[in-house]
Amino acid sequence: MRFGVVTFPGSNCDHDAYHVIKNVAQREATFLWHKETDLSGVDAIVLPGGFSYGDSLRCGAIARFSPIMDEVRKFADAGGPVIGICNGFQVLTEAGLLPGAMLRNQGLTFICEDAYLQVANGHLPWTGLCPETIVAPIAHHDGCYYADADTLARLEGEGQVAFRYCDRSGEVTEASNPNGSLNSIAGITNARGNVLGMMPHPERNAEAELGDASGAWVFRSVVKAFLEGEVGR
Amino acid sequence: MRIRVHVTPRVGVLDPQGKAVGGGLRSLGFVEVGEVRVGRVIDVVVTGLSEEQALARGTEMAQRLLANEVVEDFDVHVTAG
Numbered sequence: 199m200r201f202g203v204v205t206f207p208g209s210n211c212d213h214d215a216y217h218v219i220k221n222v223a224q225r226e227a228t229f230l231w232h233k234e235t236d237l238s239g240v241d242a243i244v245l246p247g248g249f250s251y252g253d254s255l256r257c258g259a260i261a262r263f264s265p266i267m268d269e270v271r272k273f274a275d276a277g278g279p280v281i282g283i284c285n286g287f288q289v290l291t292e293a294g295l296l297p298g299a300m301l302r303n304q305g306l307t308f309i310c311e312d313a314y315l316q317v318a319n320g321h322l323p324w325t326g327l328c329p330e331t332i333v334a335p336i337a338h339h340d341g342c343y344y345a346d347a348d349t350l351a352r353l354e355g356e357g358q359v360a361f362r363y364c365d366r367s368g369e370v371t372e373a374s375n376p377n378g379s380l381n382s383i384a385g386i387t388n389a390r391g392n393v394l395g396m397m398p399h400p401e402r403n404a405e406a407e408l409g410d411a412s413g414a415w416v417f418r419s420v421v422k423a424f425l426e427g428e429v430g431r
Numbered sequence: 432m433r434i435r436v437h438v439t440p441r442v443g444v445l446d447p448q449g450k451a452v453g454g455g456l457r458s459l460g461f462v463e464v465g466e467v468r469v470g471r472v473i474d475v476v477v478t479g480l481s482e483e484q485a486l487a488r489g490t491e492m493a494q495r496l497l498a499n500e501v502v503e504d505f506d507v508h509v510t511a512g
Contacts, residue, residue, distance in 0.1 A: 255497070259496070291501075298501060299499050299502045301502060303447070304445065305447070306447050342447075344502055346501070378445065378447070
């Protein structure tokens with residue numbers, strides 16, 4: 199199984215994702231420059247964190263014009279697994295691959311801290327092996343997830359909420375919501391479940407040197423789902 | 432000809448920046464201040480369009496890129512020069 203990690207101008211977490219795929223998930227990884235249009239050699243795609251195009255206009259708004267994004271859309275439509283982390287999540291919403299949008303954090307500050315995440319749906323390609331809670335750092339200024347009431351009801355009803363911010367004991371409370379996201383949403387999928395967007399960074403807590411390594415389960419989950427034929431083109 | 436697009440947070444969508452600016456204004460003694468919403472202005476210079484065409488094109492630009500209608504409203508104005 200080979201992962202493609204997309205590098206947009208301004209991506210800065212592409213090497214972290216690449217490292218975790220290679221050394222923790224122990225799968226092949228390759229960087230894909232944003233002008234690439236051939237995805238035939240990859241089985242999963244990572245849209246990494248960073249500041250694509252300097253966050254011009256709105257976070258993620260310009261990256262959707264990168265040539266690779268048309269191919270990412272086709273890849274996702276065909277059932278291929280795609281994960282957008284932080285800025286990658288913003289790119290997925292701006293490109294229309296995931297519903298909703300990200301607002302400025304409710305407290306107006308850039309937040310950089312560990313976040314406890316309740317795995318709201320543990321039966322997704324990206325969460326199948328995850329324990330009930332994982333820890334993944336957040337580092338964002340615009341991470342307050344918003345969707346209109348109908349969209350939110352659909353996400354909740356169809357099990358498309360993958361992760362919610364919670365406290366250490368796994369409880370979702372007002373105090374455990376760092377940025378004001380509706381329903382404490384930290385990550386969602388598309389209707390099919392193959393496209394995941396999440397603001398926290400699982401790749402930054404995938405090794406014991408950096409924490410409890412629980413972020414690695416996100417990557418291990420999709421490897422298992424792919425190898426067992428549950429997800430893929 | 433210039434297309435000016437005002438983009439503001441959609442009514443009903445939380446605007447923490449507006450809230451903070453409103454608090455700042457009240458702290459300065461502007462006690463009359465109610466709700467404040469912070470948006471952006473985008474000026475686009477275009478050529479070869481009638482005023483009517485510019486309005487239509489500006490609206491399309493706003494819908495397709497300049498505003499994110501999930502969370503933002505916009506209005507479009509056209510001026511000479």
